[in-house]
Amino acid sequence: MVKPIVMRSLHNQVIQELGRQIVSGELEAGKGLPREELLAERMNVSRTALREAMKVLSAKGLIESRQKTGTRVREASHWNQLDADVLAWRCASMPTESFVEKLVEMREIIEPAAAAAAARRATPEQLAAIKTAYDAMEAAEDLDAWAVADLAFHEAMLRATNNELLTSLFSVIETALGTYFVMSARNASNFNVALPQHFKVYEAIRRHQPEVARQGMLKMVADSRSNIRRQATAGR
């Protein structure tokens, strides 16, 4: 469900493969990676294709190339942690408890503030987009449809802030919600709680009530956090 990633171009495959290996820890930081010629041969691609991939990975902060020394994997602190690919790789390899906790913390920081900003500045069109997403949640008959609509709701809200820097953080929210969908126990009672919460936020944005929107979103995130907690403890 979380992988509509099309590996069309060859160098994209190389990027994905190397990126995954690095983020998962298979390729340890410090030093590593055989030299271009060898690595290209080993992956069955030309050196140019490999180099194009390496330039991208280098832009994401995962690797660093220098003459004579070769190419080495950089430490995690240098990675572009907010990059959508990096998030996806982390998520695919280690949806560990501490990482989920960090994602939830990001939601707690970003989303209530975004809801408040949206309540202040949303245009009628943006409001309509939120409403459309909400209606889709209401009409959803299966888990997947609900997940899609939920994501659309949160994205529409971020767009309604009219601050594209905030909007770009959707990659984080998306990843957080994605792991939530996997980790939380989702059933009818869940939806019965979540749906009115989303409605309250929408209403607050529509009525230009920033603080109401903030509190509503805060509650929503807090609930989903405790939902994950319950699931984690139940799993033991």
Add this chain to the structure above:
Amino acid sequence: MVKPIVMRSLHNQVIQELGRQIVSGELEAGKGLPREELLAERMNVSRTALREAMKVLSAKGLIESRQKTGTRVREASHWNQLDADVLAWRCASMPTESFVEKLVEMREIIEPAAAAAAARRATPEQLAAIKTAYDAMEAAEDLDAWAVADLAFHEAMLRATNNELLTSLFSVIETALGTYFVMSARNASNFNVALPQHFKVYEAIRRHQPEVARQGMLKMVADSRSNIRRQATAGR
């Protein structure tokens, strides 16, 4: 001051040049860019160098290449707005008022929350790093030294949250502070206000008082916002 960007490799120069042109709007969205061969010739580089640069720009969401159709500039909403390069390009070309406003809003959302998180979780080493930065601010004798120390303070605080997703947002804070240094009237009285504010935040983190840290940081950002406002109105 803000440009220690080394343009060592050739393809990096191409990335910078094209990136700047796109973000500044010289190259309009929708469609554009001559075909590879022409563009390479026009920039006096080989096609391979150009292609490596295009792959990186494509990863940043600035352009999109398709066979036969050619390469087109994507709309701003698809850009990786949180990417350090993109921020730098935006900042270099258009430090327009609305962009500054968005940067300040990001600070207001991120930094108080980060201060609170740091107060909860900072290790002794991380606390020492914050203290070191603060001491450097206190000892600074010129504007540049102060700016460097100030940046170090905010970075150390973000690191002390022990949430690398938050830490990665330093690129935004850095850009915001950079424009602040340029746009605000900086004089002795500024520092006399800012220094104790930083100390309060540091103390709150040291004493593990999240709410005190949050409020202190909130005040700090609010003050710098009004500082910019004053400057902007004074400039008219």
Add this chain to the structure above:
DNA sequence: GATAACTATTAGTAGTATAAATACAGGAAG
């Protein structure tokens, strides 16, 4: 109107030359 051929453009490969950074050897000075 559907299908096939044509064509322009990016995607990908191969080979070669250049430049930079390191490591090592050799020597000079303490």
Add this chain to the structure above:
DNA sequence: CTTCCTGTATTTATACTACTAATAGTTATC
């Protein structure tokens, strides 16, 4: 004998050229 410098040799990424393959839009043909 040790330490520090210096020059050179080597390894590796960097960069270019020329070529082939795939793809998608256009045109022509039936």
